[in-house]
Amino acid sequence: MNQHETLLSGQHITQRWGGLTALDDVSLEIERGTVHAVIGTNGAGKSTLINILSGELKPTEGQVTLLGNDVTRWSQPRRARGGLGRSYQRNTIYPDFTVSENCRLAAQAQIQRPWVWWNNAQQCQISTTNASNAILQAGLDDVSNSIAGPLSHGQKRQLEVAMCLSTHPQVLLLDEPLAGMGAEETERMLALLEQLKQDHAILLVEHDMDAVFRIADRITVMVNGKVIATDTPANIRSNPDVQTAYLGEH
């Protein structure tokens, strides 16, 4: 396996809404074996970028490539079947179902085709296996039969990652996985990301700068819809443009 192959890339992505240019000629490459963080001030365009990469939004201009395929016009479900997993800022868990059921639903939603829903014995088996593997990977095996609703905030975020892993992705798009977490929960999530990056490409949008600078292999800094730098954390820290435009404010 080539550790540094590019699994997901955006080329010259521009997104306009009327007179507003939310993304202006943005390009980036996400490689296997890395956590690639995207940081930027509020309104810089991070969510818009993640929505375009995941297929929820079609860009005004530019191209998205997933595992060598031009997926710019692919729907979000088709990209998911093609190896792209995404976790959301909003809560997507079914609170009355168990951890295991939530993961099985995520796995089934991805592999099932509406026209073969009755022919599901084999698919059931695959989704059960994918779900169990994801639960193990995410460190939730102790609570796999627990109802999701009463889990701690940190466990719920882990469950969201587990649901994403249940779809067996090669690329993970994680939208603020550390939001609202305490110190211990943050450590657990960072350890999980460190482990997952071994065989995935991870794009991380995150406001916790300490965590980003600890975990990221590469950081893309956005200001007003433009990428002003993509580099290692050490080089980003010492980049004068970044200091002026972004880090100086914190």
Ligand SMILES: Nc1ncnc2c1ncn2[C@@H]1O[C@H](COP(=O)(O)OP(=O)(O)OP(=O)(O)O)[C@@H](O)[C@H]1O
């Ligand atoms: N559906 C939309 N229609 C019009 N403008 C939008 C839409 N979605 C986002 N925008 C605008 O695009 C710009 C980029 O927004 P986006 O949410 O991508 O930024 P962000 O970096 O994710 O911000 P935050 O850190 O606050 O989540 C903002 O000016 C926002 O108001």
